[in-house]
Amino acid sequence: MPSQFECFQDGCNFMVRADSDEEVVHLVQEHARFTHDISLDGDTIESEIEHV
Ligand SMILES: [Zn+2]
Known part of the structure; x- marks a missing residue:
């Protein structure tokens, strides 16, 4: 099950x-x-990691 994280800084679209x-x-x-x-x-x- 992959782990996913979306950056929570304003204006940042980083996702890993x-x-x-x-x-x-x-x-x-x-x-x-x-x-x-x-x-x-x-x-x-x-x-903050989600398992997707
Ligand atoms: Zn960021």
Whole structure:
């Protein structure tokens, strides 16, 4: 069951889907750091992950 995450920052259309939560967390952390200059902890990201 793929894991999916949609960025919750205003005006951002970033969406990622991967086979595991760990992979999504890693990709989202990189996105947040490079695009928004923020660091998100894994728990915050995991709470927003949908399984689709
Ligand atoms: Zn974003």
